[in-house]
Amino acid sequence: MEDKTFTFCLSKDIHIPLQVKIGHLEGTKPPISFTRALENPELRHVGSNTSPISDLIVTVQLFADCKPLTSPVRTTQKNSKSGRRWNEWLQLPITYAQLPLSSQLAITVWDIAGSRKMIPFGGTTVKLFDDKDFTLKRGRHNLNVFLDRESDGMNDSSTLASVTDEKDSLEMRIKRHDYSESSKLSWYDNLAFRKLEILQTRNERATGEHSIIVELPKFDFPVLFSDYHYISTDSLEGIKKNQVEEYPVVAVYDPDASRENVEETKHRKLLRSHRNMLDKELKPNPRARDELNTILNYPPAQELSSEDKNMIWKFRYYLTRDKRALTKFVKSISWEDSREAKQAIELLSKWIEIDVDDALELLGPTFKNSTVRSYAVDRLRKADDEELQLYLLQLVQALKFDYDKTTAGKKSSLARFLEGRAAKSEILGSYFYWYVSVEAEDGPARKLYGSILHDFVITLSTMPNGPTRVGMLRRQTHFINTFNNLTRQIRFSKESRPKKIDNLRKFLSDPKHGLLTFDPLPLPLDATIKVVGVIPEESSVFKSSLLPLRINFKTENGGIYPIVFKHGDDLRQDQLVIQIVNLMDKLLRKENLDLKLTPYRILATGHIDGVMQFVPSVSLAAVLNDYHGILPFLKENNPDPRAALGVKADAMDTFIKSCAGYCVITYLLGVGDRHLDNLLLCPDGHFFHADFGYILGRDPKPFAPLMKLPIQIVEGMGGEQSDNFQKFRNYCFTAYMTLRKSANLILNLFALMVDANIPDIKIEPEKAVLKVKEKFCLEMSEEEAIVHFQTLINDSVSAFFPMVIDRLHNFAQYWRA
DSSP states (O other), rough: OOOOOOOOOEEEGOOOEEEEEEEEOOOOOOOHHHHHHHHHHHGGEEEEHHHOOOOOOEEEEEEEETTEEEEEOOOOOOOEEEEEEEEEEEEEEEEEEOEEEEEEEEEEEEEEOTTTOOEEEEEEESBOOTTTTOOOOEEEEEEEEETTTTOOOTTTTTTTTOOOOHHHHHHHHHHHHHHTOSOOOOHHHHHHHHHHHHHHHHHHSSSSSSSEEEEEEESSSSSOOOOOOEEEEHHHSSSSSSHHHHTTEEEETTTTTTTHHHHHHHHHHHHHHHHTTTGOOOOOHHHHHHHHHHHHTOTTTTOHHHHHHHHHTTEEEHHTOOOTTTHHHHHHTTTTSHHHHHHHHHHHHHSOOOOOHHHHTTTTTOOOOOOHHHHHHHHHTTTTTHHHHHHHHHHHHGGGGGGOGTTTTTHHHHHHHHHHHHHHHHHHHHHHHHHHHHHHHHHHHHHHHHHHHHHHHHHHHSSSSSHHHHEEEHHHHHHHHHHHHHHHHHHHOSSSHHHHHHHHHHHHOGGGOOOOOOSSSSSSTTTOOOEEEEGGGEEEEOSSTOEEEEEEEETTTSSSEEEEESSSSOOOOHHHHHHHHHHHHHHHHHTTOOOOOOOEEEOSSSSSSSEOOOOEEEHHHHHHHHSSSSHHHHHHHSTTSSSSSSHHHHHHHHHHHHHHHHHHHHTTTOOOOTTTEEEEOOOOOSSEOOOOOOOTTOOTTTOSSSOOHHHHHHHHHHHHTTTHHHHHHHHHHHHHHHHHHHHHHHHHHHHHTTEEEEEEEHSSSSHHHHHHHHHHHTOHHHHHHHHHHHHHHHHHHOOSHHHHHHHHHHHHHHHHH
C-alpha cells in the first residue's frame, strides 16, 4: 500500500529571520514619446523613460492587517550592465514564528528621477501563507508588477500579484518538478520548458507587461501556520500551573461564546420534545447514576456542558427527590423557550425542599427568572432571624439582581420579604437599615436602594410600635453622624496627638452635646447592646495615619463597650471578612468544634466611614518587643507552675485553637498583608487577625506565603516537636475538612457579592468565587486535602522571606514612631 504520510512543521517553531531573494525584472518599458516629454519635462529625468535599461532598486516591507510590521529593506542599486538582475537575499527583522496569518510582502521597484529622488517603477504584493491550506509559500515565484505604482500592504491590496495566467500554471509545474512533488515525464517536461520560453519572449516584446522573479526559502517540509494556543478564561481555570508555564497560553475574549449555537439549540429541542411523555417513569441505570452524581457534586461556580444539561433534563422527574439537583436543573433550562420554561416552573413545586445554600445560589446574578427567585425566597421564609442575619449582607446585595427595566415600579419578592422580616425584628431591622443606607449612598444602584429604604421606613411606620422604631433609627443616624463629624474634625486638625486627645475628651464632657448621658440606644454596630452614655476620660485617639477614635460607652446593664470610629477608609471589605469569620465560627460550632474565634463586629456606615468593636489586645510585634516571645507573655498573664510550660491549660488551649481557626480561615479567604502588627493576642490567650485590606490572594509584600504562621507562634506552643503543635495541626485539619463540607454555602455568599463595591472583588469580579473555590481544593479527596494542608503548614513555618519582611516592617514602624 502506498504510504501517504504527510510530514510538516509549524511556523511558530521556526525562530529564524524571514528572508526573500530578489531575482530579476522581466519586461521592457518603451521610452516615452517626444510629445509627452515636451508636455512634462520632468519625465525626461526618469531613467526608465530615457533608456530601455535603467538603474533600479527594490524595497521589501512586511505588512499584516493593513499595518506595517517591519521597516523596508532594500537591494543594492544595479546598473545597466546587470540587466536588471539583483539575485540578492534580503533579511527582514522578524522571525517566521512571529508571522501573522495575514502576512504579505509589499515589493516595490524604484527608479531614479533626478538628484536624490526616487519614484515607483512598479509594485506587487504577495501573501506569505496560502489562502486554502495555510501553508507558507516557498521557492520561486513570478509576480506581475503594476507599473508606476508603489505596492501597498492593505488587506484589499490594489497591487496583489495574480497567479491565474497560463505562464503561472507552467511555472507551478516547474516548481513541483523541482520539489519532486510530481512524477517526471521527460516528453511533457520538455514541452513545458519550451512553452515557457516562448511565453517569456512574447511577454518581453509586449508593451507594459512586467514581472519580477522572487524566491522564498525552500524548507524540507511544508510549513503550516500556527500561533500561540488561545483558550477562554473559563478553560484557563482548569489548567494546572505547570501546564500554563510549559505552554504559551493566552486568555482572550471570544465574542461568539455568548451567541446561540443553532445546531445545538435544534438538537436540544428535538431531544427534549421526543422525551416529553417518556421521562416521568425513566430511571437511570448504575452508569447513569454515577454520571448524575458527578454532575450534582459540581460546585456552584462550575458551568454545565450541553451533555450535562441534557442528562439532567432526561432524568428530571427522577431527580425531584434530590435537593442538590434543583440548581443544576434550573441551569439546564433554556428560559427563552416558553414551552420548556413552563415545564420547568411546573416541576419546581414537586421538588423536595432545598437547603439554604441552594436558595442563595438561586438569588445570584445568573438566575433571572422571577418565579425561580420567588421559589428561593419561599425557602428563606423558613429560616429564623438568627440564621437570616448571617446572610443579610448578601441578601441586600441580591436585591440589585432583581432590578429589571421591564419590571420597573414592581417590588420583587425578595424586597417584600426582607422589608417584612426587618419590620418585625428590631435587631434584623437595624442591620437591614444600615446595610441599605450605605448602598443608597454609593454605587450605580443607589436609586434602587434609596427607594427600598423609603419603602422600609413606610412599612415600619405602619407596625404597632412603628413610630417608636422609626424614631430609634433616626436617633441612630444622628448618633453616627455626630461621631463621624467628630472623627473628621480630629483627623484633619493640625494639632499634636496629645492635644487631639484632650480636645476629644473636652467635646465628650461638654453637657451641651448630650453625650455624657442619654436614653438607652441600640448600637448600630450591635443592636443587642444598648448604650446610655460615654466615658470621656477613657476615650482616646489612635496613632495610625487615619487617627481613628476609641470611645468607651456605658451600657444599660452597667458594662463598658469600646467602639472605634474611623473616617477615610472603606470598611465594607473588612465587614465582609468578619461576617464570613462569624459564619464559619457558627459552622464549626455546629460540628462541636469551638476554636475560640474572636469575630469582633464591624459596620460600614458610609463609603468612607465606619465603626468597629474594640477588643483589648496586644499586637504580636509589641509582645515580642516587650517579652521576647509569646510564651513569656502567656506565662505572666496565666501562670501555672504545675503546667508543662508554666501556662494555665485553658489559656494554652485557647491559644492553640484560635491560632488553628484563624490559620484556616485566613487561608481560605486569601487574606494578605499579614505582619506582626495586625496579628493580635489577648491576655487570656485568644489570638486573632485584624485589618483585612487585602483578600482573595492579593498582597502588597513579595513572596507572601499562602498561610501566615510565624515561627514565633509555633514557639509559643512549645516548638514543632511539642504535643501542643500536634494538637494545633489536628485542629487545622478538622476545621479545614469541616468547612469544605459547607463550601457551596460560602461560594454562594461570595457570588452574591460580585457587584458589591468591595475593593478586592471589583478588581476581578468574575474570578472572586473561583479564587475562594481554589482554596477549598474540592477536586481532591479528604486524604489528599489533608496532605495539601499539611504542606501549607510546613511551608509557612519554614518560609524565610516573610521573616525578612516582618523585620523590615518593624524597622519601618520604629522609624515612623
